[in-house]
Amino acid sequence: MEPSIKQLFTNTGYITLFTGRFFKEVFKPPFQINEFLRQCYAIGFKSLPLVTITGFIMGLVLTIQSRPTMIKFGAESWLPSMVSLSLIREIAPVITALICAGKIASGIGAELGSMKVTEQIDAMEVSAINPYKYLVVTRILATTLMVPVLVIYADFVGIYGGYVGYNVHGNISMYRYFSDVFEHLEFLDVLPAVVKTFFFGFFIGLIGCYKGFNASNGTASVGIAANSAVVSASLSIFIIDMLAVQLTDLFF
Incomplete structure (x- = not known):
């Protein structure tokens, strides 16, 4: 067996065991509520400025870029609903998750x-503290909860950015714009998009924790763990999104 293929199967086995341990530990007391809330604040609230800027620019640019084409086909009145559906179904969840x-x-x-490198995790084990429970479970739960919240927030900010972008070259009241948005928006447009964001958040937290928790000795491994976490989490987002689109098309 080629070394790269063997390494792939080895890593798959390790991360499967790591994931299985999460589902085992998450239901066992004691529950680290304070650390979980602290991670929700660090992951959710501190990401709001970046998500706000990105969501607004997404809606603004998408509207400005789409408007000439919609005018060419005489469908300018469909611009608010088109932008909002594009943002809610696909663009906002994926871009926000990548951020x-x-x-x-x-x-x-x-x-x-x-x-791991400074042996703080080993010190927690010596102190009779379960480092997996305290460090990993709380962070995975926080990302699983906070990423969907950030995506929903980005949806609203992006729709408002679309309103601003529409008024760059046109003139429409906010009431009429949002009426057009919600008139063509259905529950089945929102549900699949929100559900997949929970998987985005879970895998972002899982991969980040796995890479950091299993970092090698040496300061260089910290940078390697951070870089590898970003690459692997981004790839997992695209894979989950591809599967979600196929399942949505099949069942809805």
């Missing part, structure tokens, strides 16, 4: 990697 992969997964990987 979280870059910011959150790398941060978790670097933080846990540095703790």
Whole structure:
């Protein structure tokens, strides 16, 4: 067997065991509520400025770029609903998740990697503290909860950015714009998009924790863990999105 293929199967086995341990530990007391809330604040609230800027620019640029084509086909009145559906179904979830992969997964990987290198995780085990429960479970739960919240927030900011972009060359009231948006928006447009963001958040937290928790000795491994976490989390987002689109098309 080729070394690269053997390494692939080995890594797959390790991350499967790591994931299985999460589902085993998450239901066992004691529950680290304070650390979980602290991670929700660090992951969710501190990401709001970046998500706000990105969401607004997404809606603004998409509207400005789409408007000439819509005018050419005499469908300018469909621009608010088209932009909102594009944002909610696909663009906002994927772009926001990629931003979280870059910011959150790398941060978790670097933080846990540095703790591994400086033997802080070993010290927690000596102190009768379960480091997996305290460090890994809380972070995975926080990302699983916070990424969908950030995506929903990005949806609204992006739709408002579309309103601003529409008024760059046109003139429409906010009431009429949002009426057009919600008139063509259905529950089945929102549900699949929100559900897949929970998987985005879970894998962002899982991969970031796995890379950091299993970092090698040496300071260079911290950077390697952070970089590897971003690449792997971003790739997982695209794979999950591809599967979600296929399942949505099949069942809805």
